[in-house]
Amino acid sequence: MSDNIIELKNIFKSYDGKINVVEDINLEIERGEFVTLLGPSGCGKTTTLRMIAGFELPTSGQILLDGKDISVLPPNKRPINTVFQKYALFPHLNIFENIAFGLRMKVIEEKDPATGKVTTRKLKDKEIVEKVHHALEIVDLEGFDKRSVSTLSGGQQQRVAIARAIVNEPKILLLDEPLGALDLKMRKEMQIELKAMHKELGITFIYVTHDQEEALTMSDKIVVMSDGCIQQIGTPEDIYNEPVNAFVADFIGESNIFNGRMVDKLKVEFCGVAFDCVDDYPKNQLVEVVVRPEDIKMIPADTAKLTGTVTSVTFKGVHHEITVESGKYELVIRSTRSAKVGDVIGMKIGPEEIHVMERESSDNILEGGMMNSGLFAYEGTMIPVKMEEQYPGSVTLDEEMVKLPDGREVTASDLDMRMIIPIDAISMSDDPKAGIFAGNIISLIYKGDHYKYVVRTKNETDFVVDDEFLWNENDYVSLVVDMKRVRLEVMDKEEKK
Amino acid sequence: MKGVVLTRKQLAIPYAIFLILFVALPLIILIYYAFTDSAGRFSLDALLHFFSDTNTTGTLVYSLGVSFVVTAVCLLIAYPLAYILARGGLKNSSALLLLFIMPMWINFTLRITALKEILTLLEGNLAYYPFLNTVVGMTYDFLPFMVLPLYTSFLKQDKDLNEAAADLGAGALQVFLRVTLPLSVPGIISGVTMVFLPAMTNYVVLDMLYNSTYIMGSLIGSYFSAYDWHNGSLIAFVLLIIILAITLVTNRFGEEDDGKRGGMTV
Incomplete structure (x- = not known):
């Protein structure tokens, strides 16, 4: 049986009940693993980390630590410590006090061997001094106790931040892009040191980064995320050699x-x-x-x-x-x-x-309904259609009534319909009024002779579009649909549910 | 066109002129009057008079008392207020802040006159509660000066620090005591300095509230209106020394507390 230290089960997170920042995350992390959450900015990796730390609560789903549900536990009650992206060292405390902060908060339980009574106490000053010095040794900053935070270089501050977290002997150490602010050479050095530290301490590390090289170098396991979802979980070799989809292949290497x-x-x-x-x-x-x-x-x-x-x-x-x-x-x-x-x-x-x-289906499918026999409605967008053209075999009787291929005569507005737009029936235009839909390009992948784009509209519908010209991520484009190639289908009642 | 390049020294000239005209020169005149007699000779009469006259020393003690109480009341009101405005996550916090800052835009005498009417309505005769009225009037007048620096100091604090403290095991109270409060000390210091010192001299509030009591400012005013430049100047000089002493003390206190972070100027 695997020894999972932490499990995320069906985690969803949305703000103000709107868009899901994190969507149905399921993740199991084994004790002692070095796991990296990897993905482009805005993919939900940091939000996931913050939910494990306790700074954010999942909208739904469970976080289990050693099998116990900690989903709603506040951060100070979790045996988990974080190394922050911008270090977040306390400017009013010196290095020693920064590292001792967690120890001073700690209440430890002691069992009297004679009576078996359990008592709680705070750590003694001597113990704190010992632990802090040991932590400083681990991060190679002996003798820095009395220095103030502002006299340290970025790399040194980073080390203090790590010492401050590991001195508490957490079950899990979370690292939120900890090397992002360092220069390249320093970053490479710290990568090796962090890896060594992980081996020495035996603590589970959960690392967040957008740097695929960093992830490949350091991790036992990589979780590739995009758009709030996990794309692939695997060892660095797996992810590199056997990417499950074009996104992962494009993102890694x-x-x-x-x-x-x-x-x-x-x-x-x-x-x-x-x-x-x-x-x-x-x-x-x-x-x-x-x-x-x-x-x-x-x-x-x-x-x-x-x-x-x-x-x-x-x-x-x-x-x-x-x-x-x-x-x-x-x-x-x-x-x-x-x-x-x-x-x-x-x-x-x-x-x-x-x-x-x-290759996933390359059709864009919109589920909507008919306003009348000549108008398809999808999320507030009206698309003029001709029943005979888009739905072969049907006949428009008048403005309201339609005759379906099976002979039934129905009121058009009673129909739930699906519109199928083949990927090559859509082209992009920079004139916002040229097309039916408009949105921002959220991803693009080069396919040797053309680019595959995903365009996201205001109300969160994604369209897949092929185009041989290069557009930029975040470009606002409108989507021109060749209506001759669009098909309509009636949806069954069951399907709608 | 050939550009005119000004050196740093040249650029500083206007400021230097301003400084000499409106800071250095008045100070010299002040000191001159404080230590001379009416014939223009060096004299310590005014100094001796200041410390031998129970009226002036009594006023000094009373002024310090008023300043202390006003500052304390301002701090007690402003601290939680600024905290909520900066951190409470209120939707219209900037509009709310404006509500507390806006009185500064209205003429000071107008405000105090309005306050006088309200107090008269509540108390009947203002003369019965001179100390209370002084404190109320000054608190009303100086509150924005306490709210603003505190609000900025809360805004400036990195929210990551609170998260870091919680992450390291601190509960809400500990986070406040060990992180938020110590980091707001520079704000407290500038707030206190901006309230404590004016509160010792702003006698207009007292006068307008038909106040019979005297603070240091009233003394200076009364000497000057009697054309006694010497005694008036000396009191002003003594106040200057007190202000200097307080500034030095608070600055040292602030430095000790927030390390070498700097950034705080009074």
């Missing part, structure tokens, strides 16, 4: 992502070429393919299935980053060998290096 199709058993086609692969999907299944830049080998063009022209070469120290154009696709290669711009090269990708993932 550099990758080439393509749309593809299974053309045979263990044969996948992308970039216009069929490759052998090791992932088994049914024939004709639509897939997404991930190939890491270091897994593409350069070979002479005349021996290769896939060839292309080098369009740029960048020297990156250990390797060269080479961009290759092959037909309408663009590939990035990392190699210790260089190439010249304009060279025609061949590319070889081994079956093991091709990671194939099922």
Whole structure:
């Protein structure tokens, strides 16, 4: 049986009952693990951490510590300590008092061996001095006791913040982007030190970061989050080599992502070429393919299935980053060998290096209802439709009445309908009045020959859109829908429930 | 066009002129009058008179008492008020703050006149409660000066610090006593300085409330209106020394308490 120190069960968090910042988080963390919550800003990782610390209460769901529900326990009652992003050291106390703060709050229980009576007491000054000095030793700041916070460098303040937390011997140490404010060199050093500290102390670490490299370096387990949901949980190797979807592949490390199709058993086609692969999907299944830049080998063009022209070469120290154009696709290669711009090269990708993932349905589906026989309503947006066109077999009788393909004549406004908009029926425009819907781009992934965008409208509907041009994250775009390609379906009563 | 580049020294000239005209020169005149007699010779008469006259020493003690009580009352009202305004998470806290600051925009004599009417309505004859009226009048007048610095000091406090304290095991009361209160000391000091000192001299409040009692300001006023520049100047000089002493003491107290954080100037 696994030894879970903390479990998050169906955690939801929303502010003012509106949008879910965190949506149905389920997470089990084993004793002594180094777990990293990884994701872009606003993905809910910090909120999750704050709920574990007790600064925020989950809207629903349970947090179990050693099997006991601590969901609503205030932070001072939890055996959990936090290292804050901006350190949050007390400016009015010196280093010693900062670290001793938690110890002075502590009430310990003592059992008299003779009588068996349990008494409580505060820690003695001598014990506090000992513990503080030990903590200072761990973070390499011996002799800093009397210094004031403002005389320390960022790195030193960071160490004090860590000492202040670990001196309390918490069951879990939470670290909220603790290295974010440090420069690169310092950050690398602290990463190694934190990892060593984790080994030495044996405490469970839960670490929050948006830096994928940091997560890969330090963690036993990575939890990739996006948009309030967990995308994937796994070891750094798993996450890197076997990403479950394009988001994870794109977020972790550099990758080439393509749309593809299974053309045979263990044969996948992308970039216009069929490759052998090791992932088994049914024939004709639509897939997404991930190939890491270091897994593409350069070979002479005349021996290769896939060839292309080098369009740029960048020297990156250990390797060269080479961009290759092959037909309408663009590939990035990392190699210790260089190439010249304009060279025609061949590319070889081994079956093991091709990671194939099922492609989610690429239709945008809106569930709404009819206002009358010519107007589909979705969350306050009215979309003019023609029954005959969008719902083959049906006939518009008058403004109110519709004849369905099965012959029934019904009042249109009684119908609950589903509108299906294929991904390629939508295009983006920067004229806010050009389209039916408008929203902000919340994510984009490059797919070799086009970008896949997710556009979120004001009332939180997400549209998936393909576009060959590059837009920026957060751009406000309107979505132009080609109505000829839109279909309507009647929803069953049961489905609606 | 050739730009005119001013050195730092040149830029400081207007301020230096201002300082000499309105701070240094008056001070010199004040000291000159305090230590000379009517013939213009050096004299300690005024100084001796100050400490031998029971009227002046009594007034000094009474003024200190008034200042102390007014400051204490202001602090007692302003501290929780500023805390709630800054931290209470009230929806319209800035509008509420304005409510307490706005009296400062209204002419001072007008405010006190209005207060006088209210007090007369409540007390009948104002002469019966001179001390109470003084305290009420001054508290009303000086409260914003106490609220503002406290409010800013609460706003300036990093909320992370409260969370950090709670995270380290402190309950709500401990968080307040060990973090919020010590960090608000600079605010308390500037508030106290801004109330305590004016409260010793602002005799206009007393006069307007038909007050028969005297504070230091009234003494200076009465000497000056009798063209006795020497005794008046000396009292002003003594007050200056008291103010200096208090400032030095509070500053040291503040420094000890908030380490080398700085940022607080009185």
